[in-house]
Amino acid sequence: MLQQKISYKPYKEQDFSRLKGLQGISDETLEIHLGLYSGYVKNTNILNEKVIELTEAGKSGQPEYAELKRRYGFEYNGMRLHEYYFANLKPNGSDMFKESTTLGKIITETYSSIDVWKNDFCKVGAMRGVGWAILFQDPFTKTLSNHWITLHEEGNIAGFNPLLVMDVWEHAWFRDYKPADRPKYIEAFMANVDWSVVESRLIK
Numbered sequence: 001m002l003q004q005k006i007s008y009k010p011y012k013e014q015d016f017s018r019l020k021g022l023q024g025i026s027d028e029t030l031e032i033h034l035g036l037y038s039g040y041v042k043n044t045n046i047l048n049e050k051v052i053e054l055t056e057a058g059k060s061g062q063p064e065y066a067e068l069k070r071r072y073g074f075e076y077n078g079m080r081l082h083e084y085y086f087a088n089l090k091p092n093g094s095d096m097f098k099e100s101t102t103l104g105k106i107i108t109e110t111y112s113s114i115d116v117w118k119n120d121f122c123k124v125g126a127m128r129g130v131g132w133a134i135l136f137q138d139p140f141t142k143t144l145s146n147h148w149i150t151l152h153e154e155g156n157i158a159g160f161n162p163l164l165v166m167d168v169w170e171h172a173w174f175r176d177y178k179p180a181d182r183p184k185y186i187e188a189f190m191a192n193v194d195w196s197v198v199e200s201r202l203i204k
Helices: 027-056 063-070 072-087 104-112 115-126 181-189 195-202
Strands: 132-137 145-151 159-168
Touching: 027 072, 027 195, 063 072, 072 132, 072 159, 104 115, 104 145, 104 195, 115 132, 115 145, 115 181, 159 195, 181 195
Parallel strands: none
Antiparallel strands: 132 145, 132 159
16 A cells, blocks of 8 residues: 655745844844744754655654654744744834733733833843743733743743744844843844734734
8 A cells, every 4th residue: 555645835934134224133143143044944844854754654753753853842943933033023113012002901910010021021031041032921811921931942831822032042142242231132122123013913
């Protein structure tokens, strides 16, 4: 009996060229960062192709197959978190983030004010180590919370919905700021946030 082929639709890079001219994040840094994102898309596709090849050859569960499967979280999240990150930015950001907005109201229900939430989010992003600062929404309670994610896949809460994603790996800022100046990058990131995109991610 002929073995049926596994269907797979490769991922395509999203176009974020519109982000040139970000405040405090140079076009050179952006170009390098987009190149890294491109690598995650390619690696995710290669990973899937190799896993499919081994599956079709009846080698599921063998050591090579197992190690490839363990890479899923790193490569997939490396691709997807970068897409969230770039998508929630635009040159000079937007001024739609107020306590009167839906997002503002939900944030103040948890953090008492936008300033308190922002201070907490920025402090999470400034923690030692490389990773991500993410404002998540619990899909069940609809409440919001700030989280630290390491190595893309470590620290993600199953099912939680990412609203605001900030990359704080060195590649996101090292050409523009000194190692001790990560807080300046975080300020630049916040100045470029497209709050309309962040709010559109809310589960209502």
